[in-house]
Amino acid sequence: MSEQKKDVIDLVEVFKLLKTKKKVFFIVLPIVFVLSCLYIFPQPRYYRCSVTLAPEATGENVAGGLSSLASQFGVNLGGASQDAIYPLLYPELVESNEFVIDLLGIKVTKLDKSLSTDYYTYMRKHQEKNPITAPFKYVMRKVTSCFKKNENTKGLRTGAQMDPFRMSERDSKLLDEIKSNISCDVDKKTEVITIKVEDQDPLICATMADSVRVHLQDFITRYRTNKARIDVEHYEKLAVKSKKEYEYCAQIYSAYCDANQDVTLQSFLSKRDELENEMQLKFNTYSAMRTQLEAMRAKLQEKTPAFTTLQCATVPVKPAGPKRIIFILGMCFLATFITALWLARKQLFTKA
Structure with missing residues (x-):
């Protein structure tokens, strides 16, 4: 029984000990408070x-109905959509290097009109930094650079024209920073897409939030209509070619008829009928190509996805962070807990 009592921590004794050591808290807490303020x-x-x-639904027939029903219970059947890139993969698409590089050439302007440049230059040269931590980060970069080999950046493209296949370490870190902001x-269940962008300027x-939306819509549209657009371009070429052939045959037929108006010989009449038949065949081909072209254009329009913007981009009025008061209170609470743990370490960890 006495051994069990020894294993029990006497909280009253701990509180009495902490009360006698309150001067330590009066020293630690102001220091932590000042340091937290200097940092935050x-x-x-x-x-x-x-x-x-919200994108349009891609489900078809029974499979689409089953997928819609299953989505109500948080289950994605995955068989309703014929697309290789379905909505659940959009976050992976937005984080791809190719997608982020397309954003670097966007023209941006600060709220106070003090800066107007492209997004790459803004992220590279015009980001505000904490003046307290900036010197320490600079020293760390210099120290780490002493142990690294000089990077060969000759021939590498930079800025909005950078190559996603091969880029410099500096550009790679910049892309990672942009990805963390988007x-x-x-x-x-609903496949509703929510895009969030963080930046120092409202x-x-x-x-950038609206630009990401536009780029995402354009990519999805290009992907879903790629085959239909190729078909339209193919039938446009065939229609142009068949029209030229028809016009050429019509020109030959007209010239032959004009030159042999009064001729009644059967051989001339047979030649005229042959040219007329050939002209009619070319016209039928041209008409068929025009009909097919209009059908492909209608298919292209059908394949083009529609998006409904539920919430448009709006310039934020209040900053989202950092939460300065919460940070300071959290640091003070953490300092209090660690200090109390240190002062009462014998009573807490040395019980026999």
């Missing part, structure tokens, strides 16, 4: 903008 207040504010859109979430934040 110079930290640049960032804003967040959200865009919500997120795309898809609701598994106007640029809204501009």
